[in-house]
Amino acid sequence: xxxxxxxxxxxxxxGKGKVVDFLTQYAQLVVRHxxxxxxxxxxxxxxxxxxxxxxxSGVLHDDKTCIIxxxxxxxxxxxxxxxxxxxxGGRNFAGRLFISDSAHIIMPYHTILDKAQEKFRGANKIGxxxxxxxxxxxxxxxxxxxxxxxxxxxxxxxxxxxxxxxYKNTILRDSFGEAPLDxxxxxxxxxxxxxxxxxxxxxxVKIIHxxxxxxxxxxxxxxxxxxxxxxxxxxxxxxxxxxxxxxxxAGSGIxxxxxxxxxxxxxxxSTRVGEGPFPTELLDATGELLRKTGNEFGATTGRPRRxxxxxxxxxxxxxxxxxxxxxxxxKPDILGVVDTIKVCTAYEINGVRTLDFPSQVSxxxxxxxxxxxxxxxxxxxxxxRTWDELPANAKAYFLRIExxxxxxxxxxxxxPGREETIERTSPFV
Ligand code: GDP
Ligand code: IMO
Ligand code: MG
Numbered sequence: 001x002x003x004x005x006x007x008x009x010x011x012x013x014x015g016k017g018k019v020v021d022f023l024t025q026y027a028q029l030v031v032r033h034x035x036x037x038x039x040x041x042x043x044x045x046x047x048x049x050x051x052x053x054x055x056x057s058g059v060l061h062d063d064k065t066c067i068i069x070x071x072x073x074x075x076x077x078x079x080x081x082x083x084x085x086x087x088x089g090g091r092n093f094a095g096r097l098f099i100s101d102s103a104h105i106i107m108p109y110h111t112i113l114d115k116a117q118e119k120f121r122g123a124n125k126i127g128x129x130x131x132x133x134x135x136x137x138x139x140x141x142x143x144x145x146x147x148x149x150x151x152x153x154x155x156x157x158x159x160x161x162x163x164x165x166x167y168k169n170t171i172l173r174d175s176f177g178e179a180p181l182d183x184x185x186x187x188x189x190x191x192x193x194x195x196x197x198x199x200x201x202x203x204x205v206k207i208i209h210x211x212x213x214x215x216x217x218x219x220x221x222x223x224x225x226x227x228x229x230x231x232x233x234x235x236x237x238x239x240x241x242x243x244x245x246x247x248x249x250a251g252s253g254i255x256x257x258x259x260x261x262x263x264x265x266x267x268x269x270s271t272r273v274g275e276g277p278f279p280t281e282l283l284d285a286t287g288e289l290l291r292k293t294g295n296e297f298g299a300t301t302g303r304p305r306r307x308x309x310x311x312x313x314x315x316x317x318x319x320x321x322x323x324x325x326x327x328x329x330x331k332p333d334i335l336g337v338v339d340t341i342k343v344c345t346a347y348e349i350n351g352v353r354t355l356d357f358p359s360q361v362s363x364x365x366x367x368x369x370x371x372x373x374x375x376x377x378x379x380x381x382x383x384x385r386t387w388d389e390l391p392a393n394a395k396a397y398f399l400r401i402e403x404x405x406x407x408x409x410x411x412x413x414x415x416p417g418r419e420e421t422i423e424r425t426s427p428f429v
Pocket of ligand 3: 040
């Protein structure tokens with residue numbers, strides 16, 4: 001039938017989890033295809049909050065299938081904890097959770113190396129989540145990676161761990177002065193993890209294609225955001241995976257012809273966690289107000305998120321990178337506290353005005369935003385459930401975004417809860 005990609009259009013934390021949970025009502029399969037537990041996706045259903053790091057955000061719908069694809073990196077301890085927490089809340093996974101046996105495993109040396117590399121970078125640190133994501137993806141490209149299929153194979157894992165650990169211990173000790181890891185301890189811990197994860201390990205490529213052939217609707221859940229993409233983001237202040245929509249193909253094993261559309265999640269203002277340029281960042285009281293009102297603190301690390309105005313130069317670039325076909329706008333309810341809303345429509349770089357987002361951080365870090373001002377609505381829109389109920393100034397802001405990006409705003413989210421959602425048109429076009 002059809003497959004849609006849900007992608008973060010900014011620097012992550014756009015509200016992808018909430019939107020995936022909402023849209024899962026129209027799908028049978030929800031697939032994570034990149035990233036790891038650097039992601040923190042928050043769902044609020046019947047007033048209860050659930051934060052997911054690895055399990056797809058469709059999981060709260062008991063009749064839907066969840067897949068963790070080959071393009072992800074998995075920390076088994078985090079994954080098992082997440083499974084246990086969800087099970088304690090009454091969720092059942094039998095026959096509806098499948099994890100790709102080709103997904104790479106985050107090993108203890110990855111987490112140690114992530115932190116050690118950040119320390120080594122000093123003032124040039126990236127501000128990673130410290131979850132071992134970069135080193136795990138580096139090992140995949142370097143072909144030192146251990147995959148779920150290796151982990152759950154009782155013959156393969158001990159041998160593979162022996163060779164890889166010998167090499168990694170050399171690096172830990174000689175390059176970073178870190179204590180080497182004990183083979184027997186790691187082996188014992190990971191054999192326990194393997195026993196827990198073995199029932200879910202599968203060739204997910206086949207499952208996805210069988211579902212597709214059977215006419216099921218598939219939603220691909222992006223993690224992070226377009227500006228954190230390894231190739232197209234604000235390198236080196238990015239994550240280590242392909243976060244733009246194209247990553248779905250390699251990260252799950254489908255061809256481009258299977259993708260019917262790309263639903264871009266846009267927060268009504270901008271946020272960023274970690275280091276790196278952010279042209280519309282507000283370092284003043286308004287930034288503080290947005291952070292406080294929007295509760296902009298990381299769902300994974302608890303770090304305060306940097307806040308700023310919506311940046312349409314950045315969003316137009318994201319639209320190009322993803323081929324975005326529809327927009328879901330999130331958190332405009334937070335803007336109810338400001339008198340005037342600013343939207344960045346162009347940059348001025350070294351005195352030259354441009355509509356184009358620069359590909360190099362050296363240019364982006366000196367870009368000055370050119371703003372257009374719109375009147376705020378100074379009211380609570382979280383109770384609105386239809387487009388017509390929205391105040392005129394809110395509608396005017398949303399329509400201006402639509403116009404600046406040339407992409408329809410299909411859904412407006414007005415609160416964290418599943419029901420706090422306005423469906424204006426279908427995003428499945
Ligand atoms: P994700 O990483 O893209 O899934 O986003 P996060 O879950 O990290 O951050 C988004 C935060 O905003 C979470 O706390 C959500 O519960 C919350 N949220 C999502 N949509 C809305 C919305 O429309 N309004 C408000 N007020 N909060 C929202
Ligand atoms: P979700 O899916 C926001 C950021 C980190 C850091 C950079 C690299 O919840 O939107 P990494 O640990 O990936 O090597 O860190 O990327 N980052 C995120 N920022 N939301 C995320 O995920 C992020 N995942 C990584 O803060 O700047
Ligand atoms: Mg998040």
